[in-house]
Amino acid sequence: MLTDRQKLILQAIVLAYTETGHAVGSKKLVEMLSISVSSATIRNEMATLEEIGLIQKEHTSSGRIPSLAGYRYYVDHLKHRDILVGKNDLSMIRQSLDGSYAKVDEIIANSTNMLSELTSYTALAIKPEISDVRLSGFRLVPLGNHQVLAILVTDSGEVESQQFAIGKDVSGEQLEAIVRIVNDQLVGQPLRVVLQRLLTDIPTQITQYLETPDGFLQTFGQALDRATSDQFFVGGRLNLLDFSSIDNPTTIKDLYQLLSNKTDMHDMMLPNQDNTEVSVKIGDEIANDLLKNYSLLTATYDVGNHGRGMIAILGPTRMSYSRTIGLLGAFKQELTNKLINYYQFYDE
Amino acid sequence: MLTDRQKLILQAIVLAYTETGHAVGSKKLVEMLSISVSSATIRNEMATLEEIGLIQKEHTSSGRIPSLAGYRYYVDHLKHRDILVGKNDLSMIRQSLDGSYAKVDEIIANSTNMLSELTSYTALAIKPEISDVRLSGFRLVPLGNHQVLAILVTDSGEVESQQFAIGKDVSGEQLEAIVRIVNDQLVGQPLRVVLQRLLTDIPTQITQYLETPDGFLQTFGQALDRATSDQFFVGGRLNLLDFSSIDNPTTIKDLYQLLSNKTDMHDMMLPNQDNTEVSVKIGDEIANDLLKNYSLLTATYDVGNHGRGMIAILGPTRMSYSRTIGLLGAFKQELTNKLINYYQFYDE
DNA sequence: TTTAGCACTCATAACCTTCAAGTGCTAACA
DNA sequence: TGTTAGCACTTGAAGGTTATGAGTGCTAAA
Numbered sequence: 156m157l158t159d160r161q162k163l164i165l166q167a168i169v170l171a172y173t174e175t176g177h178a179v180g181s182k183k184l185v186e187m188l189s190i191s192v193s194s195a196t197i198r199n200e201m202a203t204l205e206e207i208g209l210i211q212k213e214h215t216s217s218g219r220i221p222s223l224a225g226y227r228y229y230v231d232h233l234k235h236r237d238i239l240v241g242k243n244d245l246s247m248i249r250q251s252l253d254g255s256y257a258k259v260d261e262i263i264a265n266s267t268n269m270l271s272e273l274t275s276y277t278a279l280a281i282k283p284e285i286s287d288v289r290l291s292g293f294r295l296v297p298l299g300n301h302q303v304l305a306i307l308v309t310d311s312g313e314v315e316s317q318q319f320a321i322g323k324d325v326s327g328e329q330l331e332a333i334v335r336i337v338n339d340q341l342v343g344q345p346l347r348v349v350l351q352r353l354l355t356d357i358p359t360q361i362t363q364y365l366e367t368p369d370g371f372l373q374t375f376g377q378a379l380d381r382a383t384s385d386q387f388f389v390g391g392r393l394n395l396l397d398f399s400s401i402d403n404p405t406t407i408k409d410l411y412q413l414l415s416n417k418t419d420m421h422d423m424m425l426p427n428q429d430n431t432e433v434s435v436k437i438g439d440e441i442a443n444d445l446l447k448n449y450s451l452l453t454a455t456y457d458v459g460n461h462g463r464g465m466i467a468i469l470g471p472t473r474m475s476y477s478r479t480i481g482l483l484g485a486f487k488q489e490l491t492n493k494l495i496n497y498y499q500f501y502d503e
Numbered sequence: 504m505l506t507d508r509q510k511l512i513l514q515a516i517v518l519a520y521t522e523t524g525h526a527v528g529s530k531k532l533v534e535m536l537s538i539s540v541s542s543a544t545i546r547n548e549m550a551t552l553e554e555i556g557l558i559q560k561e562h563t564s565s566g567r568i569p570s571l572a573g574y575r576y577y578v579d580h581l582k583h584r585d586i587l588v589g590k591n592d593l594s595m596i597r598q599s600l601d602g603s604y605a606k607v608d609e610i611i612a613n614s615t616n617m618l619s620e621l622t623s624y625t626a627l628a629i630k631p632e633i634s635d636v637r638l639s640g641f642r643l644v645p646l647g648n649h650q651v652l653a654i655l656v657t658d659s660g661e662v663e664s665q666q667f668a669i670g671k672d673v674s675g676e677q678l679e680a681i682v683r684i685v686n687d688q689l690v691g692q693p694l695r696v697v698l699q700r701l702l703t704d705i706p707t708q709i710t711q712y713l714e715t716p717d718g719f720l721q722t723f724g725q726a727l728d729r730a731t732s733d734q735f736f737v738g739g740r741l742n743l744l745d746f747s748s749i750d751n752p753t754t755i756k757d758l759y760q761l762l763s764n765k766t767d768m769h770d771m772m773l774p775n776q777d778n779t780e781v782s783v784k785i786g787d788e789i790a791n792d793l794l795k796n797y798s799l800l801t802a803t804y805d806v807g808n809h810g811r812g813m814i815a816i817l818g819p820t821r822m823s824y825s826r827t828i829g830l831l832g833a834f835k836q837e838l839t840n841k842l843i844n845y846y847q848f849y850d851e
Numbered sequence: 852t853t854t855a856g857c858a859c860t861c862a863t864a865a866c867c868t869t870c871a872a873g874t875g876c877t878a879a880c881a
Numbered sequence: 882t883g884t885t886a887g888c889a890c891t892t893g894a895a896g897g898t899t900a901t902g903a904g905t906g907c908t909a910a911a
Contacts (some may be wrong), residue, residue, distance in 0.1 A: 182903050194852055198905070216860040216904050223834065257667050257722060294644055299655050301848065308646050316652065319605050320848060374605060393756050406801045408741050500649065500668060528873050541885050564873050564891040673879070 157207075160231060163188060164200055169221050170228045173473045178218035189391055205378070223438040223472065225484035226450070230435050230476050238481030244273055248486055251382035252493045258455050259283065262497065264388050266466060266490055271391020274479055276398070279420060283494065284385035285311055285462035287345050291339045295330045303330065305371070309346065309379050311461060312498070315382045321368065332364045333371070346383050353379070386464075387417040398471040399448075406445070412443055426453045432487070435479045438472050450474055454487040458494045466490065505555075510581060511536060512548050513557055517569050517577040521821050526566035533606070571786040571820065574798070578783050578824050586829030592621055595836055600841045607631065607660070610845065612736050614814060614838055619739020622827055624818035627768060631842065632732035633659055633810035635693050641685045643678045653679065653719070655726050657694065659809065660846070663730045664764065667722035680712045681719070694731050701727070733814075735765040746819040748797075753818050757793055767791070774801045780835070783830045786820050798822055802835040806842045814838065 157165070167187050172178045181194040181201060201219055209225040212218070221229065251269040256262045264281045270278035274498045292308035298420045301323055306316045321330075336357070341349045353376055361368040395410055413419060423441055426434030446469070453467040468474075468483055505513070515535050519527045529542040529549060549567055552558045553769040557573040560566075569577065599617040604610045611628045617627035640656035649671055654664045669678075684705070689697045703722060741759055761767060771789055774782030784799045794817070801815040816831055818824075 178904090182904080195854055195856090195906095196852085196878055199853085202906075212905085215905095216902060217862080256716070257665065257718070257720075257725075292646060294646075295655060296638060296642055296644055298642075298654070298661070298662060302656075302660075302662065304654060304662060306644060306646070306652060306664075308650075312648070312650075314646060314650065314652060314666045315606065317655075318662045370603070370605070373603075377605075393759055396755060407744060411741055526873090530873080542873095543885055543887090544883080547884085550875080560874085562892060564875095565893080566873060 157204075161200055161204055162261040163190070163219070164197065164269070165204060165225060166229065166233045168210055168219055169225065169476075171426065172220050178213050178220050180218035183218070198418070206375070207317055210352065221473075224438045224439075226472060226476070227440075229328060230466050230480075232438070234477045234480070238477055240481045240485045244482060245485060247273060248489050256497065257338055258314075259494070259497065260388075262490075262493060263464070265488070267388045267390030269390075270466065270468060270483070271394055271488055272418055273482055274470065275391075276468050276474065277392060277394050277414070278387050278390040279414075279465075279467040279469060280388045280390075281421060281422065281424065281458075281465045282388075283311070283458050283464040284386065285460070288313075288351060288383070289345050290342050290349050291468070293334060293342055295334050297327065297330065301325075303377060305374050307375075309380060309382055313382050315378040315383075317374050317378045319370045321365070321370065325365065329364045333361060333469070336360050336364075346379060350376070350379055350383075387420060389414050411447055411454075413443065419443070422451045422463050426455055426465075435476070435480065448472055450476075452479060452483050454483050456487050456491045458498060461494070461498050505552075508538070508540075509548055511538070512545065513552060513569070513573060514577065514581045515560055516567055517573065517824075520568050521823050524821065525563050526568045528566035531566070541597070550714045567820075567838075571788075574785045574820060574824070575788075577631050578785070578828075582828070586825055586832065587639055588829045588833045590832060593833060596837050598746055599611070604845065605847065606662075607842070608736075610838075612738070612843060614834070615736045615738025615740060617738075618814065618816060618831070618834055619742055621816065621830055622816055623739075623742055624816050624822065624827070625740060625742050625762070626738040626818060627762075627772065627815040628736045628738075628814075629769060629772065629813045630736075631659070631804075631806050631812040632734065632811040633808070636661075636731070637693050638690050638697050641682060641690055644684050645675065645678065653722050653726060655723075655730060663726040665722050665726045665729075667718045669713070669718065671714065677712045681709060684708050684712075685778045686687055694727060698724070698727055698731075701848075735768060737762050754793070761791065761793055771799060772801045772813050774803055780832050783824070783828065796820055798824075800827060800831050802831050804835050804842070806839060806846060809842070809846050 163186060167184055171177075171183065171187065177350065181197040184197050184201075185192070185194050201210065204225075205212070205219065208222055209228055210219040211222045211225075213220060224483070233464045236244050244271055248269065252262070253267060256265075260283055263282050263398075267278040267280045270280075273374065289308040289310045290307065292306070294306040296304040296306065300306055301320050302318050303321055304316055304318050306314065309316050340357070340360075341352065344352075353372060357366055358372060361371065365371060392411065392414060395407065399407060423436075423443055427436065427440075432454060434453045434455075436453070438450065439450050440448050441447070441449065448471065449469055450472050451467055453465055455465050457463045466483065466487060468479055470479065512532060515532055516527045517646065519525075519531065519535060519833055529545040532545050532549075533540070533542050549558065550575075551559070551762075553567065557570055557576055557727075559570045561568060568635075594625070598775050599613060600601065604613075607630055611630050615628045617837040624847040635659045637657040638655065640654075642654040644652045644654065646652055646666065649668050650666050651669055652664055652666050654662065656662050688705070688708075689700065692700075701720060706716055706720060709719065713719060740759065740762060743755065746759065747755060771791055771794070775784065780802060781799045782803075783800070787795050789795070789799050791795065796819065797817055798820050799817050801813055803811055805811045814831065814835060816826065816827055
């Protein structure tokens with residue numbers, strides 16, 4: 156258990172270091188704290204804090220910087236309880252979410268851009284997901300010139316369309332027959348079942364009406380893929396350049412690679428079990444070696460029967476936790492409202 | 504006019520510098536050239552070349568590097584006439600373009616990726632454009648839940664679809680009426696006319712059938728926008744990190760910004776008037792200050808009545824011109840074949 | 852428990868030295 | 882006239898030295 160003075164010192168170190176980026180020495184702390192003790196006393200306290208493992212030195216005679224455990228302690232116990240969100244920030248958030256959107260994708264994509272701009276870090280988002288999305292509609296629209304547009308609708312409200320080419324001797328009746336097959340057997344099924352049957356029994360059925368069903372099946376598969384997996388958004392990738400050590404360009408490339416991999420990121424973003432509004436993972440708490448110098452803040456938003464999604468901020472371990480946590484929390488709130496509002500229109 | 508020996512020396516300097524990145528001295532040149540003159544003679548020749556402005560020093564006592572004019576001279580007069588394209592490269596190109604594609608976009612996007620991988624530079628591409636694309640088809644497909652999918656088809660074969668929401672009291676007849684308006688008045692018109700009328704007389708007509716036509720008009724506009732402007736592809740953006748001076752992260756950000764601006768890039772890519780298969784712009788020949796340390800190679804491909812497009816490579820001025828020009832030329836050829844083949848299917 | 856005092860450590864920057872690569876010039880040579 | 886050897890000179894890069902300042906840990910006294 157830390158004494159009050161030790162807490163004060165740790166807090167000051169975190170604040171000063173995240174702001175300036177320089178290690179903090181005992182004299183600086185005396186100035187900052189307006190506490191009436193000498194620097195020697197502070198030094199003694201710092202020695203204790205270092206022993207506990209909450210702060211560390213960059214080299215023998217340097218000032219102290221927070222250790223990962225130090226950040227953790229700060230986030231858990233020392234940051235301001237009622238986190239302040241600047242009025243400016245809040246109105247920016249509201250303004251950016253205002254306006255009419257045709258797709259959820261737009262709202263989410265816009266959110267990542269906004270979040271990354273507000274924080275100068277990198278923002279991630281995952282669309283609202285419900286556990287068992289089902290295929291709720293299917294159309295084939297002939298466009299002329301042997302082109303057909305396939306349209307998939309899911310019960311989560313997603314619409315995916317993709318064109319494909321058919322042989323010139325394919326008639327409208329044949330297309331209708333295919334639509335009937337899909338409607339009878341696949342509509343109403345969970346997407347994963349649809350995906351599976353697309354690989355097993357459906358092809359043979361289609362073959363009766365379409366000599367070369369590959370184009371159609373591929374199209375269908377791709378659209379399905381998009382409907383299930385294209386739910387991951389990244390904003391402000393370039394901000395990585397600002398806060399990553401650029402010495403090694405391979406690392407940056409690897410990072411970019413990582414950021415485009417939905418499944419990896421999804422796993423990493425799963426929140427801690429601590430029931431806080433914003434989950435904070437610091438350094439090696441993130442399950443990926445590439446990110447051991449980063450922190451990941453995640454907030455889960457809930458839009459009722461339309462599922463839950465996540466928004467997250469990826470920044471350096473020495474990020475401004477108070478501000479960023481506050482911002483993410485506020486954004487989550489506004490986004491939730493916006494989405495509920497958006498869906499209301501379709502739900503009646 | 505350069506003597507043969509001067510040409511030889513300039514060529515050697517360009518080759519050595521583009522390969523190693525180090526300035527080339529007189530002794531190195533003696534080794535490379537297996538010419539039976541002394542380094543002093545070479546030095547004299549180099550002094551002449553510098554006077555002419557084809558090579559330059561990095562500092563008083565350094566070896567020489569090509570000046571922009573030097574690269575230009577090399578490209579115009581010294582590079583191998585029959586540029587070699589490695590068998591490996593060629594088969595890679597063919598392989599990457601092989602396979603079936605549902606959209607031209609996929610072919611082009613894939614091409615930029617391939618080109619950037621093969622060259623380790625950044626690749627750009629513009630889809631085939633015809634001067635006067637017309638709207639050739641329009642549909643509205645109700646999807647249930649107050650959602651409607653608008654589908655636009657152009658006579659260049661583009662298909663764009665976008666969903667939008669309608670009030671719950673809108674009937675099928677109303678939608679049909681709208682389709683009729685569009686079919687009667689807009690289908691067959693050039694896109695720019697469509698775009699214009701969308702801002703003038705169409706809204707009033709739509710209002711007769713739709714109380715709040717904003718959603719529809721916005722959707723239509725967006726889809727049109729995409730059909731006309733979403734034709735620009737970039738591959739291997741990250742390669743910029745390898746060959747740009749990373750000292751200044753702002754510059755990298757600015758570059759990225761620039762690369763996402765279609766119109767700017769389009770203008771820069773316009774080929775020189777020299778009737779070569781691959782147009783080469785070196786350093787300040789590119790009409791943008793940000794790119795004054797880069798070279799831009801452009802090849803125009805022609806797919807008959809489906810228009811022309813461009814593919815391009817953006818790399819450092821000290822790029823390997825022979826190889827890259829060869830590669831881009833070969834790629835252009837293969838891409839043309841592939842596209843002709845692709846369109847043939849629809850043209851009959 | 853707190854503090855003043857002090858010896859010690861280390862990163863950083865400034866300065867110097869050395870080294871290798873390269874140049875330009877001159878004078879001699881074919 | 883073109884070529885060459887020779888040489889003094891320049892320069893960036895690498896390595897070494899030194900001074901400086903910010904900081905530490907420890908000791909002994911208050």
